[in-house]
Amino acid sequence: MADLATRPPLLHVARSRLRLRPGQTGVVIAGLVLLTTVAGSLLAPLVWPLDQSAVALDQTRLAPSWTHLAGTDDLGRDVAHRAVYGLRVSLLVGAVAALVATVLGGVVGGIAGTLGGRVDRILMRIVDTIAAMPHLLLGIFIVAMLRPSLGAVIASVGLTHWLSTARIVRSEVLSLRNRPFIDAAISGGAGRLRVLTRHLLPHVLPRLALATTLMIPHAVWHETALSFLGLGLPPHLASLGNMINDGQGSLLTGAWWASLAPGAVIVVVTFAIAVLAARWRDRFDPRVRAELHL
Amino acid sequence: MTSTPHLLADEVTVGYGRQVVLDRVTVRIDRGETVGLRGPSGCGKSTLVRVLALLHQPDQGRVSIDGTAVSAVRYAVPVALRTRVAALFQSPRAAADPRLSLTDLIAEPLRATRTPEAAVRERVTELADLVGLTADLRSRRPHAVSDGQLQRACLARALVHRPDYLLCDEATAMLDASTQAHVAAVIRDYQLAQQAGVLVISHDQTLLERWSDRIVDLAGTAPART
Numbered sequence: 001m002a003d004l005a006t007r008p009p010l011l012h013v014a015r016s017r018l019r020l021r022p023g024q025t026g027v028v029i030a031g032l033v034l035l036t037t038v039a040g041s042l043l044a045p046l047v048w049p050l051d052q053s054a055v056a057l058d059q060t061r062l063a064p065s066w067t068h069l070a071g072t073d074d075l076g077r078d079v080a081h082r083a084v085y086g087l088r089v090s091l092l093v094g095a096v097a098a099l100v101a102t103v104l105g106g107v108v109g110g111i112a113g114t115l116g117g118r119v120d121r122i123l124m125r126i127v128d129t130i131a132a133m134p135h136l137l138l139g140i141f142i143v144a145m146l147r148p149s150l151g152a153v154i155a156s157v158g159l160t161h162w163l164s165t166a167r168i169v170r171s172e173v174l175s176l177r178n179r180p181f182i183d184a185a186i187s188g189g190a191g192r193l194r195v196l197t198r199h200l201l202p203h204v205l206p207r208l209a210l211a212t213t214l215m216i217p218h219a220v221w222h223e224t225a226l227s228f229l230g231l232g233l234p235p236h237l238a239s240l241g242n243m244i245n246d247g248q249g250s251l252l253t254g255a256w257w258a259s260l261a262p263g264a265v266i267v268v269v270t271f272a273i274a275v276l277a278a279r280w281r282d283r284f285d286p287r288v289r290a291e292l293h294l
Numbered sequence: 295m296t297s298t299p300h301l302l303a304d305e306v307t308v309g310y311g312r313q314v315v316l317d318r319v320t321v322r323i324d325r326g327e328t329v330g331l332r333g334p335s336g337c338g339k340s341t342l343v344r345v346l347a348l349l350h351q352p353d354q355g356r357v358s359i360d361g362t363a364v365s366a367v368r369y370a371v372p373v374a375l376r377t378r379v380a381a382l383f384q385s386p387r388a389a390a391d392p393r394l395s396l397t398d399l400i401a402e403p404l405r406a407t408r409t410p411e412a413a414v415r416e417r418v419t420e421l422a423d424l425v426g427l428t429a430d431l432r433s434r435r436p437h438a439v440s441d442g443q444l445q446r447a448c449l450a451r452a453l454v455h456r457p458d459y460l461l462c463d464e465a466t467a468m469l470d471a472s473t474q475a476h477v478a479a480v481i482r483d484y485q486l487a488q489q490a491g492v493l494v495i496s497h498d499q500t501l502l503e504r505w506s507d508r509i510v511d512l513a514g515t516a517p518a519r520t
Contacts, residue, residue, distance in 0.1 A: 184383070185391070191369060
């Protein structure tokens with residue numbers, strides 16, 4: 001009895017070994033998931049090469065087994081194998097497009113918020129005008145102009161998703177600009193640049209980083225939609241979007257696994273990104289951190 | 295009359311939209327003098343402080359420091375002039391960057407004016423001792439200290455450039471009695487040592503009377519509101 005009471009639960013042992021406090025376990029798991037998937041998709045061509053155009057028509061729609069961990073699709077291609085390559089494309093599109101959108105939105109929102117007045121009004125009306133158009137339609141327009149390719153997909157997502165970032169940055173800068181601690185900094189002799197880099201940006205950056213990170217899943221979805229419409233990547237190239245759409249036909253025949261692996265990969269990876277993003281935001285906001293005891 | 299150096303708001307008018315907050319208000323603070331300022335809520339006391347601290351452009355009238363008229367505000371004011379007037383605000387929470395430790399908070403004006411790091415550290419230690427911040431408190435960030443402790447840090451920050459004029463906008467209103475007395479004593483000592491002009495805004499009549507050499511009633515100068 002005494003033995004049982006004194007022996008700490010397994011989870012607690014693991015925590016103390018890794019010097020984790022409660023609440024950090026999820027962060028470590030998310031970090032490991034992300035590290036594994038990103039490293040796996042980066043190293044895949046070296047470790048597990050894939051011939052994108054190869055088909056095996058004698059092995060179509062095989063259920064998951066030890067030879068095909070996630071089954072095969074309607075052309076006999078290994079779903080798990082292609083999902084790894086699909087993730088490469090989706091992460092690339094997601095990350096680069098989110099970065100493009102953040103930089104564009106950050107610059108526009110930052111200029112509007114800092115300068116204010118007429119510049120602010122003109123820039124924000126431009127943002128409103130673009131936001132009034134359906135962004136998928138705008139994205140299709142951009143891809144059609146540039147002709148379907150990886151770069152066009154990135155441009156299409158990046159150029160249509162900076163609007164919310166611009167609004168976030170602008171409102172953050174506006175609300176900070178007249179706070180007494182900015183007054184105090186000016187009064188203490190700080191110049192424009194120092195106030196911007198030392199007092200404004202550090203407060204905006206966490207929000208911006210969070211917006212960027214949360215945009216990655218959205219960008220992946222956008223890539224899916226474009227692929228579905230035939231404007232994304234060529235159909236024989238594996239991307240998570242292409243694969244989920246290919247899987248639709250197989251679903252009707254009972255081969256549910258064709259869409260499962262790429263779908264699950266999107267969910268797991270985006271969830272891991274979101275957990276890490278939240279943790280990052282908390283680090284920057286000491287008040288939240290104090291409440292969470294992180 | 296003109297012999298003593300002074301901070302002067304001369305016939306200052308400020309309005310927000312159609313509402314006039316200050317209407318041709320004149321306030322003069324001599325070096326070495328403590329001026330009390332009272333008036334009902336919303337009569338423009340805080341706006342007057344912002345005008346005097348060169349943070350808000352008055353619609354009419356002008357501010358002068360030791361006889362030199364200053365027409366610019368905020369970033370446009372030369373740093374040497376800006377740092378001669380310091381303000382201590384009512385809420386230390388709002389006036390402190392939540393990301394900085396108390397040490398960095400006090401050091402920030404010195405770093406902003408490119409003071410060598412060794413001198414910064416020396417001055418910060420000196421001021422932290424003066425306002426009574428224990429070593430344990432100095433490394434904490436604003437969310438981890440009380441209002442009183444944070445206001446002490448803000449006072450240290452206000453004094454860091456040795457300003458000639460100190461404007462206290464309800465600076466002790468949120469503090470407990472002993473902290474209030476200590477903050478008041480620090481300001482008093484600083485004033486005597488530096489021959490600084492001090493403006494004190496407070497709703498506390500006793501405090502105003504005990505602290506000030508003379509009291510200006512802003513209600514008397516404020517216009518009838520439309």
